């Protein structure tokens with residue numbers, strides 16, 4: 001049996017006599033790499049899958065007019081931020097994107113030809129930097145999507161934006177195309193942190209972008225922040241938050257930096273600046289949480305904070321919050337179609353011998369390979385997984401834990417005896433409360449919710465100490 005580090009060896013106060021956050025005291029025991037559970041099984045467990053399996057899964061979807069979600073991955077950026085973990089293409093100018101837009105248009109045509117008519121509930125543009133595209137390119141992309149799929153007045157359009165390069169007319173174009181929520185990638189405003197991660201962000205610039213979005217009629221504003229970066233201190237993080245709070249954004253998404261230099265070699269450029277250890281990361285997150293909760297924001301799931309009037313707060317209250325490859329979402333689409341290089345589809349199989357299962361299908365991540373497949377009129381699928389109904393049920397339980405910090409289990413934990421046993425230390429440390437048919441994650445346990453969810457994961461357990469398992 002592996003010996004666990006003793007929590008009692010941690011001091012409850014730091015060397016300056018300031019009380020430490022409860023999360024900081026427990027990280028030695030629980031902070032291990034774990035999936036973010038945007039799917040179950042998580043991406044590292046998937047294997048090679050080709051276009052034929054993808055086409056078969058599309059043919060097995062419901063013939064009902066059930067809502068559909070669309071995700072379009074636009075991988076282009078003008079330059080690479082050193083901390084970046086995304087699939088990006090560094091492009092010298094915008095014309096580089098033209099061929100990929102052609103390929104996305106072809107993919108939309110090939111995919112939609114296999115579907116029954118269904119309304120699009122949501123469209124999310126991610127990247128990369130969607131505002132790398134010029135106005136005419138965005139219009140062409142939307143025209144292609146509207147030509148292939150059934151958009152309605154209720155279709156919700158969300159777009160990720162980089163405030164450093166956002167042009168005023170781009171926000172106007174996006175608003176005219178139906179964008180109602182934007183997500184600005186801020187990460188941190190401290191100049192020393194910005195210099196260490198290759199992304200210097202100006203607070204006044206972010207404020208201007210938020211105001212421009214609201215003037216254009218885009219009411220939902222999310223800011224993406226990151227903790228665990230070199231040179232971040234509790235005080236620098238508080239300063240960043242105080243500046244951003246002046247504009248009262250609707251949501252903050254606060255992600256932990258994942259250092260995986262074997263997969264993303266440019267991340268090595270952060271190392272000379274020193275990366276905070278697990279306890280320091282927990283302390284930084286605690287500062288974020290304390291500051292935002294004091295400012296009236298509600299914690300949602302693992303890493304979101306929202307104003308009480310936000311859709312996401314309502315989704316928590318009505319237990320309609322979901323978790324997809326875009327993170328937490330209020331959109332309840334039966335199937336999610338991913339278009340573009342590296343994009344992932346989640347397809348609920350309604351017919352055929354795999355009915356009741358879910359197929360995950362991921363496109364080739366390399367832009368050139370993706371375009372080559374589509375130029376030949378075929379889907380660009382490279383990896384995936386077809387989850388059996390038993391996996392789907394387990395995935396729902398894990399999604400409940402990740403979204404609602406609680407889940408129902410069969411009475412007496414029947415069939416989950418191993419999981420019950422694995423959760424005993426979490427219970428003893430006050431991270432979960434366990435009843436005869438229910439599990440609840442406590443407020444202290446929220447920081448460790450991925451580890452709680454992992455106890456129900458049949459696929460990942462042997463992989464959790466591999467860095468890619470953190471994806």
Ligand code: SF4
Nearest residue numbers: 077080081084086128
């Ligand atoms: S802008 Fe975003 S996607 Fe592009 S390199 Fe920077 S972090 Fe990565």
